[in-house]
Amino acid sequence: MKTIGLQSEPVLDCRQVSVLHITTLLLRAGLIILVSRGASWAIGAGAVACALLFVPAVHANHQGHVSHPDGEAHITVGAGYSIPGASFQIFMGPGNDAAEETGLTQADRSAAVETVREAFAVLVQHRTDYPRFDESLKKEALARVVIETTVVNDEGRAFPFLVARTTQPGRVILLISASSLKENGYLHHPNTLAPVLAREFQWVASKADTAPKPKMVAGERALKSAPIRTDQDIAALSGEERVRLLQQLLGSYLRTVDDQRSLDGQSYYEVGSTVLVAPTHPDSTTKLYEIRVREALQRIVREPFFWERTPKAVRSLLNGKVWTVAFVNIDQRDWATRTRVLPEEKAVIVGARDQRVQPAAILVNTYRTAAPDDPFYPDTQGLPMGALSAEQLARVIALEIQHNIQEKSMAGHVAQDALTAPK
Template sequence: VVNDEGKAFPFLVARTKEPGRVTLLISATSLKDRGYLNHPDSLLPVLAREFQWVVSKADTAPKAKAVAVERNLEKAPILTDEEIAGLSAEERVRLLQQLFDTYLRTVDDQKSLDGQPWYEVGHSAPLPPTHADSTTKLYDIRIREALQKIVRDPSFLERTPKAVRNLLNGKVWNVAYVKIDQRDWATRTRVLSEEKSVVVGKRERRIQPAAILVNVHRLAAADDPFYRETQGLPMGALSADQLAHVIALEIHHNIQEKSLSGHTAQDALTAPR
C-alpha cells in the first residue's frame, strides 16, 4: 500500500469522489511482517486507532481557520548542530529565548485552548477557565518552562540529544498544548511538507519545520515512550518537569521518522467545533 508519493504504509485512508466516503487500505505484507496475521488481539488496537483517520477524512464539516502567526524568519538565530554542541547550558537557554522572540512558538495556531478547561498539576479533574484565554496562557508558560529545562539540563543532552539539537537548530518551530477531541493521541509530531519549507536565518537555511503537539485532555498510551513519566495523568496535569521529559522523548523518537513519512501531511489540525 503506497500513497501518491510512493511511500509505503501498513494502513492508508483514501478519499473517494463521494463526499463523506473513504476507503481504508490495509497492507497484508505489512501485517505479516509485523506479526499481526492470525493474532487478532494484537491487531485490534492498532486497527481501532487507524479509524481516527477514517473519521477525519470522511468529515466534510467546515474546519476552524488558523490564526496568522508572525515569525521573523530572517533574524531567527539558527545555528548548526556543531555550533550548538559547543554551547554551555546558559548559552543554550539564551539561544532558546532568542528563538522564542523570533521563531519558536508555544501556542497553537488555532488557539484551540481558548475557553477550554485546565488541570491542576497532579490532578485529573478538569477545572473551568477564569478567562477566555487563561488556559491558553497557563499552558504557554508551562511549555516554555519545560523547553528551558530540556536545553539547560545536561541529562537531556545525554539521553535525548535530538530533542536539544532540534529545538535550537530550527527543525522545531512550534511546541504547544492543543485540545483535539477527534484524536486519541497524547502527543504528535507534524512536519511540513517539502513544498512548504521555509528559508531561515542569515545563512538562509531551507528547513521543513515541525510542530510538536500535546493533547491536553488525553492520557499516554502504553506504547508511548513517555508512558511511565505521565503516571496515568492527562497531559494537561503534568508538571513542567514531567512535560519536559514527554516533549524531549517525543522529539527524540519521532522528528526524523515523521519527516520521512506521509501521515503528517494527512493529519491536518482539527480544532473543536
C-alpha cells in the first residue's frame, strides 16, 4: 500500500511535535562538562564568553545495551529496569527544580517507574493487540525509556510523552513525564496506562523509520498573486462571495491533493460504507476525494452555520493560513486528522500585501476512524474518514482547523533529532 513517508513531511505536527531538549555533553578526564547555553556575558564591545559548569559524571547502567556516543545519551541515573520480552530498559532521569514546583515526591517517582514497567509488561503480554508496539519490538526501535520529572520541548511546552531520534539509525528514545502521569491519575494503574503508551508507538515507529523521502509531484504555488484577504474583508463578504474567493484560491494557492499523491492506486469508500472499492483508474481515488474535499470547503465558507460555530476555520481558508486540505494515506499513523504548520524559518510571503505566513496543511487520514476525544467524533458516526459525506467532512475539517490552527508554529526538531533523518 502506498503511503506518505512521514520523515519527509516538511511541516510540524501541532499536537504531537516530539522534541528532545538535550544539553551538550563533553567527556574530559572522567568529568562531564555541561556547556551552559544561558550563561554568557558581554565583555567589552561584542566579546562573549561561555561559562562552563563542571559536575561529576552520571553513569547509567545499560546492562548489555549498546553504548551510545558521547553527547547523544539523555542523562539518566541509576540502573535500568528491564521488562521481560522487551529489548529496552526504563531509566530515571535526574531530579530537578520542577519536582518541587509540581509537588512530585520521591515516592511518586518510584511509583511512576513501577507503573510504567507494569504497563509495558501488559503491552508485551498482549503485543498482538497493539500492532505499532509489536512492530517496534520486532525492529528493536526503542533504545530506552527515560522517566523525567517533566518533559518539555525547546519552547518550554510540557508534554506527557516525547519521542526523539538517536545517532543510531532506526533507534529512538521515549521520554515520559512523571508529573503528567500523576496529574492524569495513571500512577498505580498500569492497565489504564498501557493503551495510552501503546498509542505513542505510532510516533516511535515513524521516527525510527529512515526510509528515503518520496518524491514531490506538485508544482509551485502562485504565492505573489494569491488573492488572500484580511479577516476584516472576509467578515464583510457574503457566503457566495466567499465561495468565489475560495475558487480563486483553489486555482492558485490552496491545494486539495497531497504533494505525494498518496492515494493514487488506492481503494476508496462509498459514502456511508465501510467496504473498500478498487479504483477503475490509477488516479480515480485521488480525484474522488479531491472533489469531496472541495465540496466540503465550499460548505464551510458558504453556510452561516460554520461562520457562527467555527469562524476561525472560515477565515483560515481565505486568509492564507491554510494552504492544503487533503485526504491522505498515512498508514504509519493512527490519527484521523492532523494540522501541520510550516516552521517559522520556512514562512512564505503571500499576496499583494506581501504578508508573511506560516501556512498549515490539514490532513485527513482516509482509512482511519475518529477517536472518542476528537472534537468531531459524534459527526463521523464510527465511519472511516474516507466514508464521510461532504457535509460530515465539512464539520470534521472545520473543527480540526478551529481547534488546532495556531498563530505561530511550534519549535522544530533539535539538531540531535535530525541525525538519523533520511537523506
